[in-house]
Amino acid sequence: MINMNSRKTLRSSDYEGCEECRVSLLIYLNEYIHPDEVSNILQLEPTKKNIIGTVVTNSLGRTRKITVAGWFLSSEKYVQSKDIRDHLDWLLRKILPSKNGLIQLQNIQGIQMRIECDWWAISTRGPTLWPEQMKIMADLNLECTFNISFYGSKD
Template sequence: MALFSGFFPLYCNCVIEPFAFIENYSLFRSLMVSEKPLGSRYTPLDANTPKSGRTCCKLVIYPSCSVEEITEILGIAPSSHESQNIGQIIVNSRGRQRTAKLTCWCLTSDDIVASLDVRHHLDWLLQKLEGAEDQLRQVQGLPDTQMFVNCIWYSRHVKGPTLWPEQMAALSRLNLECSFDIYWDYDEDD
């Protein structure tokens, strides 16, 4: 069953990435709270308004098996710079080495989606997971496996990030919790 893909470009003038049109329109309409989603929304989408200094969303999986096995089950390639197998030697940007203590499979919108609105990043991630519902449930059923969506949000402004009901419904259907790491970066001159 298709989730939804690309509904943001239908309701705003900003195009961050070329999403496919909605594959299952009736499912999408059943998720809508209103016929006019922006009509009652307090926070319209805006890719360029600096609500945050930086944001991204990631699907994080801590499995009891290898990154390669999770990739094979999901049929989705992880973000290589954030995925690791237990025992793997990791070299950071300063040349320091460490040994990975956990296996981590990660798919992130960082450096892919240019928007400052976390909803564009989450839409990208949900689009990537479209069609993999059964595979996600298979991974969720593996022993000693944890899986969640993590949104990272840096801000110099008072308002925080927003999710829309369609995104929350999609996360629920995928049995994915969503956490936020929020960092406030105030300059004393502000």
Template sequence: MYQDDYNTCNTTYTTLRIYSESLSPQDITKYLEIEPSEIIDKSIEKDILMGENITFNAWFLTSKNIISSKDSRRHIDYIADKLLPIKEKIKNLTRQDVEIDISCVWMSESGQGGPTLSPQQLSKLAELELEIWFDIY
């Protein structure tokens, strides 16, 4: 199913993004029992460009630098497979003041082609009740 050398793709990776005004990144980590790839803690971080306080916390789990495949399906599966065992926790977070989605960066090798989603990925995302969006270059 996977095409790890997906010849129309230069680079791809997928990131689970969780944003909350009230839950700290540490609260999210403890609740999910998964270590994030990166966090933004509003109690510590400042917007470098604006010099203002950030008004939200963020928690990220990414396939970047972990999965080397150029097939976005493998990256989506990496994230989805980590979340499926805790899908009720994910769904519970979405019922709170938390925004959750999956972002997929996809950079074309030549300006042609595009990412593919198979029924397997669509089924996993539906089970998790998560949206995915693509940032395509």
């Protein structure tokens, strides 16, 4: 049984210091693997996929052709919390049953994957991860990166 009494940072869906956050599993593919094949291997649908050759338009109206295929699963729009741990738990619950598929994909040359955490800060207090989450990420052989943006307080 895990003793939570030693933890300084308790969970809070209104986490102090955070304006917004999200967590994503990003899988970048080689030219031979289609994102739909990743869905079949993982038995999981992405929230977004990039297919080589597709033309996309950004919010500024600029278009570009996709040159690197990708399969992405994001907590954005699915988790309403400012605590990155809630987003990470959601993602890990989704992908943990697909552990064997993730390992299979990691053994294909040219495929790269990571968990990416986006954090928009309004103070100097940053995100917290718990050991249980780090252990699952290690068991899945997934690195975790943070994109942190600081905009200052709303006041």
